[in-house]
Amino acid sequence: MRLDETARGVFPIAPTPFTAEGAIDWTSVDRMVDVYAAAGATGLTVLGVMGEAPKLDAGESAALAARFIRRAGALPVVVGVSAPGFAAMRALALSAMEAGAAGVMIAPPNSLRTDDSIVAYYRQAVEAIGADVPFVLQDFPLTFTVVMTPGVIRRIVEENPSCVMLKHEDWPGLDKISALRRWSDAGAMRRISILCGNGGLFLDFEGERGADGAMTGYAFPDMLVDVVRMTAAGERDAAHDLFDAHLPLLRYEQQPGIGLAVRKYVMARRGIIAGDHQRKPGGTLDATAKAEVEFLLRRLARVDRRAALPLA
Template identity: 60%
Template sequence: MISAETRGVFAIAPTPFLPSGALDMASLGRMTERYRDCGVDGLTILGIMGEAQKLEPEESLAVVREVIAHAQGLPVVVGISAPGFAAMKRLSAAAMEMGAAGVMMTPPAAMRSDDQIAGWFSGAVAQIGGDVPFVLQDHPTATGVVMSNAVIRRVVDENPSCVMLKHEDWPGLEKISAIRRWQAEGEMRALSILCGNGALFLDMEMARGADGAMTGYAFPEMLRRVVDLSVSDRDAAQDIYDAHLPLLRYEHQPGVGLAVRKHILARRGFIAHGDLRAPGAGPSEATRAEIDYLLARLAARDPGCGL
């Protein structure tokens, strides 16, 4: 199970599809094994990168089942966010029965005030059960839900099963500092902080006190090295990070970013096809040429990148 002491790198995994749009079940197993071989500490599935909103309920269960079956004990966090609690309750119960390490959730866009946000989390916990450890996903650029520092502390205080913050606010470095300050002063209990945003700020997030990364950058080997070196040799970590920054930036483009990431993962052999499920187009010829250029530059600047 994940806990407030969870550290390291959790790779956000995509959902692989065949060109027909059907789930690529064979790639699910291979992808899980490749991530494990990269040395990640865990996997997160059925998030935004996993195109969870495009899956039928039974398909979501199939993804969870297949990934956990190939994880060989690697902790798997399952995204369960949905417009209603019934779907969340069903997916959470099934995922935990299959062996998931916890779930991840964030409120729907209609939640605006601190009371609404805190009330939503309390309601969600009442449905999925207070014994299910959960990740509070704070991703306002994607969800439209703005969580203040105070409401995050309130949710953590009111729900002992909240063990981790997936930090994806932007700019959000001060949020990490505020939480760590409250904890140092005894005003907030322990909480794991793993950061997303495509690793675009991972170097600074680690310096602010983050415990690691939970994101889907196509080179988890970089995440592994940067997170590990951040505690022992910040300059070495920064050198590796700097080599990847152009590709990190390119992957983070709104709209096309997921297509770029899946294209690279397909090239690396994690998945057989880079296809998105409709609606969603693949990269254009011009985009693929730019990816080729960035990958060539990356291989030259960071020979240990995994290419």
């Protein structure tokens, strides 16, 4: 169950379901895991950026990770452990691994500004959680404001054998994938798994550039699975056709501030979770936005019947 460099496929970023009162909706957690497994996910990622992790206390984070891991069974679970300090990171990482996590994910703090400081941070993070804990390097400059060049990523990978995966979320970032794969193909860098985020916005070409799949959220994780599978099988036109049909909704879901509200609304409409509630503070959809999402779903249903939902 330990994560390694051979990981591929789709590791959906799981949102945290809440009740209207702000409590964790444990029943929806279980249902969501079952849906991801049935959709063909090869793993799960919890307590990520879109999992509302900062809104949970330490006890809730550990309990939620354990619940996902227990329900997922043989499906590997990656737990986000990013924290302002290494003490909190270490505590959650050890708790998650003891519960059966496959590995952890670490994002850089937004205070890092030089290549050397980025490399040093990950060296210290590995010292904190233990060199035996597999970790995912999260590269998401649009959110974390930390820019990692391919060279910096190579330094982190070569210095830390426990780094087995890159969660690639740079934008634009296709050339970065190509550069990393050229190095690994030439033996100039240890090969690691590359799964991509950014809400899946560039999934249509990421696999063609050498990515191994997706680690992102979307209200139709089954579409992500299909696109990754078809790309790997060389079914390029079919993969692009399906992706293009979903792109308007995918784009709508990427709006800053309300993107998670859109995702949870559609997931609730699909019956994956009981409600679209976020723990405060959180964005909400007004009647106009909901009507626009319903319009996009109706248009998508002309091509993909999975979007044909009962009237709201």
